[in-house]
Amino acid sequence: MENAIELTNVSKSFGKFRAVDNVSLAVPKGSMFGLLGPNGAGKTTTIRMIMNITAPDSGDIRILGQPMDRKMQNRIGYLPEERGLYRKMKVIDHLYFLAAIKEVGREAAKARIADWLDKMELRPWLNKKVDELSKGMQQKIQFIATIVHDPDILILDEPFSGLDPINVALMRDYFLEFRSRGKTIVFCTHVLEQAEKLCDEITLMARSKKILEGSIREIRHRFSQDLLRISMDASLEEVRILPGVATAKALDGTFVVGLNPGTDRREFLKRTLEKYRIDAFSQKEPELEEIYIDAVKSAGIEDRTIE
Amino acid sequence: MNWKKTFAIIRREYVERVRTKAFWVATLLIPILFLGYVAIQISISRKTGGERTLVVIDTTDKLYAPLVKELADTEARQKKDGGDSRGPHWTLEQRKVEGGLDATKATLQKQVLDKKINGYLILEPQLLGKEQVEYYSTTVSDFIALNQLQSAINRIWMRQKMTARGLPSDLSAELEKSIDLKAFKVTEKGAAEEKGAGIIAAIVLLILMYSTFFMYGYQVMRGVIEEKSNRIVEIIVASVRPVELMAGKIIGIGLVGLTQYFVWSLVAMNLSLPAFAGLMSSGQMGMPKIPVSMLGYFILFFILGYFLYASVYTMIAAPFNTDQEAQQLAMIPMIMIVGGIAIYPAVMNNPTGGVALFFSIFPFTASLIMFLRTALSEPPGWQVALSIVSLISTTFLLSWLAGRIYRVGILMYGKKPTIPEIIRWVRYSPGKAVQPPVKQAS
Numbered sequence: 001m002e003n004a005i006e007l008t009n010v011s012k013s014f015g016k017f018r019a020v021d022n023v024s025l026a027v028p029k030g031s032m033f034g035l036l037g038p039n040g041a042g043k044t045t046t047i048r049m050i051m052n053i054t055a056p057d058s059g060d061i062r063i064l065g066q067p068m069d070r071k072m073q074n075r076i077g078y079l080p081e082e083r084g085l086y087r088k089m090k091v092i093d094h095l096y097f098l099a100a101i102k103e104v105g106r107e108a109a110k111a112r113i114a115d116w117l118d119k120m121e122l123r124p125w126l127n128k129k130v131d132e133l134s135k136g137m138q139q140k141i142q143f144i145a146t147i148v149h150d151p152d153i154l155i156l157d158e159p160f161s162g163l164d165p166i167n168v169a170l171m172r173d174y175f176l177e178f179r180s181r182g183k184t185i186v187f188c189t190h191v192l193e194q195a196e197k198l199c200d201e202i203t204l205m206a207r208s209k210k211i212l213e214g215s216i217r218e219i220r221h222r223f224s225q226d227l228l229r230i231s232m233d234a235s236l237e238e239v240r241i242l243p244g245v246a247t248a249k250a251l252d253g254t255f256v257v258g259l260n261p262g263t264d265r266r267e268f269l270k271r272t273l274e275k276y277r278i279d280a281f282s283q284k285e286p287e288l289e290e291i292y293i294d295a296v297k298s299a300g301i302e303d304r305t306i307e
Numbered sequence: 308m309n310w311k312k313t314f315a316i317i318r319r320e321y322v323e324r325v326r327t328k329a330f331w332v333a334t335l336l337i338p339i340l341f342l343g344y345v346a347i348q349i350s351i352s353r354k355t356g357g358e359r360t361l362v363v364i365d366t367t368d369k370l371y372a373p374l375v376k377e378l379a380d381t382e383a384r385q386k387k388d389g390g391d392s393r394g395p396h397w398t399l400e401q402r403k404v405e406g407g408l409d410a411t412k413a414t415l416q417k418q419v420l421d422k423k424i425n426g427y428l429i430l431e432p433q434l435l436g437k438e439q440v441e442y443y444s445t446t447v448s449d450f451i452a453l454n455q456l457q458s459a460i461n462r463i464w465m466r467q468k469m470t471a472r473g474l475p476s477d478l479s480a481e482l483e484k485s486i487d488l489k490a491f492k493v494t495e496k497g498a499a500e501e502k503g504a505g506i507i508a509a510i511v512l513l514i515l516m517y518s519t520f521f522m523y524g525y526q527v528m529r530g531v532i533e534e535k536s537n538r539i540v541e542i543i544v545a546s547v548r549p550v551e552l553m554a555g556k557i558i559g560i561g562l563v564g565l566t567q568y569f570v571w572s573l574v575a576m577n578l579s580l581p582a583f584a585g586l587m588s589s590g591q592m593g594m595p596k597i598p599v600s601m602l603g604y605f606i607l608f609f610i611l612g613y614f615l616y617a618s619v620y621t622m623i624a625a626p627f628n629t630d631q632e633a634q635q636l637a638m639i640p641m642i643m644i645v646g647g648i649a650i651y652p653a654v655m656n657n658p659t660g661g662v663a664l665f666f667s668i669f670p671f672t673a674s675l676i677m678f679l680r681t682a683l684s685e686p687p688g689w690q691v692a693l694s695i696v697s698l699i700s701t702t703f704l705l706s707w708l709a710g711r712i713y714r715v716g717i718l719m720y721g722k723k724p725t726i727p728e729i730i731r732w733v734r735y736s737p738g739k740a741v742q743p744p745v746k747q748a749s
Contacts, residue, residue, distance in 0.1 A: 015731070051545050053718070070309060070548075078545040084538030089323060100315035101546040145542065 002065060004029045004153050004184035005050060010059030012045055019045040020056070021208040027186055027201075029064075032179050034199035035188040038296060041205040043188050044081060047155055050186075051078050064152065074102050077151035081158045081188075083142050085130045092126045095145060102149035109148055116144045120170075136167050143171065147178070154178060157188045172198065192288045206296045216288065223291045227284040228257045228265070232276045244268045256284055308554070312547045316555025317562070320530065324563045334567050338574040359395040359452065360424045362402050362415055366431040370463060371401045377459040394455040400424075412443075419445060428456070435464070492684075505598070509682030510651075512605050515571075517648045517675060520612055523564045524620040524640060528633060530556055531624035531717070540717045549714035553706075557617040564613065568606075604681045611698040612674025616640050618702060622709040625716030626724045640671075647675035658683040667694050670701035708733060 005027040012020040020042040027033040037043050048054040049061060052068045063072045085094055092113070099109035117123045120140045125133060133141065139162065146154065156175075160168045175198065179185055189195055195202055196216065204212035212219065231254045232239075239248045239255050244267075247258035259268060272278065324330055365371040378397045385394065404411050408431070415427045426444030434440055440460060447453065462483060469479040492505075534540040543552055619640045627633040650672070654663040658680050667677040667690065677694040680686045715732040716724075 048718075053541070053544050073546060076545075078542070080541040080545065082538045082541050084542075086319075086323070086533075086537060086539060088327075089319075093322075097315060097319050098542070098546075100318075101312050101543065103311055142542070 002029050003027060003062075004031075004064060005033075005186065006060075006062040006065075007046070007050070008060040008062075010046070010049060010056045010061060012042075012049060012054065012056050018208050020049070022059070023205070023208075023210045024059075025203045025210060025213065027184060029184055030179065030182050031200045032175070032185045032187060032198050034195035034202035035186060035205065036190065036192065036195055036202050036292065037205035038190055041190075042208040043190075043205055044157060046205070047078075047080075047157055047186070047188060050155065051076065074149060075151050076153045076155060077146040077149065079142060079146045079154075079156045079159055081161070085138055085141060085145075087129070087131045089130055090127055091122070091130060091133070091141060094130060094141065095148060098145040099148045104149045112148060112150065113144065116147070120144070135162060136164060139163060139167070143174070151183070153184045153186070155186045155188070158190070159187070160189075160191070160194055168194075192292055196288045204292065204295055211298075212291070212295045219291060220285050220288070223286045223294075227286055228259065228281055229284040230255050230257055230272075230281040231279040232272070233279075234276045238276075242268075242272060244271075254280075308551055309548070313551045313555045313558075316547065316552055317559040320556050320559025321562050321566075324526075324560065325566060330563070330567075334570045338571055342574075357395055358398065359426075360398045360400065362400050362418070362424050362427040364402055364404060364408075364411060364415075364427065364429050364431070366404060366408075367435070369467065370430045370460070371399070373463045373466075374459060375399050377463055378455070381455055381459060394452050395449075397456075402427075416443070419443065430460075505601075506655075506683065509601060509679060512601070512682070513648070513651060513675060513679050516605065516609050516612065516678065517644060519564055519567075519609065520616050520644050520674075521641070523560050523613060524616040524644075525637075526560050526563075527557060527617045528620040528624040528637060529630065530560065531621055531713070532627060532630055532633060535628055535717055544714075544717065549717060550710045552717075553621055553710060553713050557614065557621065561610065561613050561617065564609070565606075568609075572602075601682050604678050607695075608674040608678040608698075611695065611702070615670060615674070615698060615702045615705060616644065618705040618709040619643075622705065622712050625709070625713040626719060626729055627716075628723075632723055643671040644675075647672035650676070651679055654679055655683065659686065664690065668697050670697045673698050 003026045005025075007023055007025045010020060010023050011018070023042070023046060025035075035043050035046065045054065049056045050063070050068070052070075052073055061068055063076070066072065089097070095113045096106055096109060099106075099113070114123075117126060122137060122140060125137065130138060130141070143159075146156075154175075159171060159175075163171065175185055175187075187195060187199055199216060201215050202213065202219070203210055214222070229251070230239075234255075236248060236250050236255065239245065239257060242257075244259050244263035245257055246260045247256075249256050259265065269278070269281065363371050363374065375397075378399070381394065382396060402411065402415070405414075408429075412427075412429075415424070418424050419426060426442060429441040429443075442453070442456065465483075466476070466479050469482070470476065534543070540552075547555075620637070623636040623639070624633050647666070650662065650666055654666065654676055657663060663676065663680055666672040667680050667686070673694045677686070677691065681691065711733045712729055716729075
């Protein structure tokens, strides 16, 4: 499959600080791609390089198979993490302006803007100043501005921050609709729950490096090999000292048990059944969050901002 | 440069500013205030004076009668000339010294304070020997009236001295006449009489240029900071290169300035309407006629100076997030602009001297001083050219510097950068738009 975005061995330093260290990644066309990582992992710098706001020190960046240039910039919609609007401008003028700097003329932008304003029920606010809008409305305007030139690729940096749950759901629907039209979305966040619900593929960055990549199912699978969820009449302490148990924790009245590598699952259950009553057991799908914490920890980073 | 995108920026900067009420209030209010000021000046000078009652203590007994006559003559002459610097109508009253000079003075003092009289004048031999007379009043700042009084007394005193030496009175009348010095400004087109109106126009334009450098330079600074504090700048640089954003902003705001000038000159043209011209010509300075060449130089040097200072202000604004943070560095262009205006009297005195030459070439004062020089005298062509070259090349250098600081600075949030850090931004290699790591969001 052709890649919408392809980074090969990209590095970027600011003085002595290495913000992005030899990162390669490929975003398949038409996918919803998650770029995950704790704050300061190098996500924003990576995106800025993709957007041609910052140039990489080394490595190659290709967008839709071509090197990034000014024309290509017009085919991407970018919603930065640090985003705002001119407060004194009228909503409609503002949208025309943001379309104009993507080289979309007034006529071409008109219908699309009207359409989106209707969808988001913002039409009555057309001639109001940005100042008079609520924060949620302003974020919707920013979203319209991101797609007003009908881009092929959408890059969204923490798109849900500051939105209420209703608007989060609304936005998510727009993103999904966008993808259903064959467009590519890069979704950048440190909130795993969102990525888990939306993304087909993720790349995890920590401390300027890529530390994990793949489809969500594949990653889950990779990490779920020896994880069991058991409901049994024992205390956590008793579970902990069972032979073959590496980790154990209580979860909703059950136990999540990690087995030592090489421990046979059937063997373990048989031995446990001799001593305790097992009501139910299943293979535990690991939460992405656990994977994330594990991976980030093994990369040597403590991150307390994970939600 | 992508001019289509740059034009979108220019358009936004221009339209959004020209649309504001503040712009039109400033644009229309300034000429209205100016005209109002002129009109008040004129009407005041027309009516100046009014009645003035003065008590004269003349112990010589020889000066009172001639003084009454002299002041009446002056008033009659002014009425005939229809000039504007009219003095008051004097009503004089002679008073004898009763119970000593000091006692008389005390009585009169009380009368002045009670507003029975406006003031009193003491003419006595002892004082006249020291060539002085004493005038007491509650207000001693009405120069026209005081001047009239002084010259009347002087003339009388001179005449009396001459008569005392035996000179014929027609000779003393002859001696009183003075010579008028008429000044002609020599230009390559010939000589033209210079009545001072041109110079006043030049100074008015100079002050206008000076204040618009401030006004629009400051607007550029505010604009850059606003985009950062609004957090819109990253959305924009995802579509537009920083240098385009910077150029668009500077050009857009510059056009706002030119629009303001255009409106002002429309108002100024209306000044030549008969009604107002009549009012003005009776005014002190007469109708200032602004030569086309002066206007041309004005626009030229405004544009050159504006670009120079706009780059400086951009450079200052880019690293900071609030006006307050930038305020400290904003002193630098301020001092330079004020410097330009501070040395203008020296240039007025000697528009072709070394000081004038130096400051009309020195880029930060060149626009103001060279404009003034072109208005006062005709500086050699090479000097004008050198001044323009100096302005343009400095502007290029500064906008290059500003561009480098700008592209890094606009993406810098959080802590205030230090000067060495800013210098490091400039040294980042070209083609690699670099910015420091983003402050971690909490």
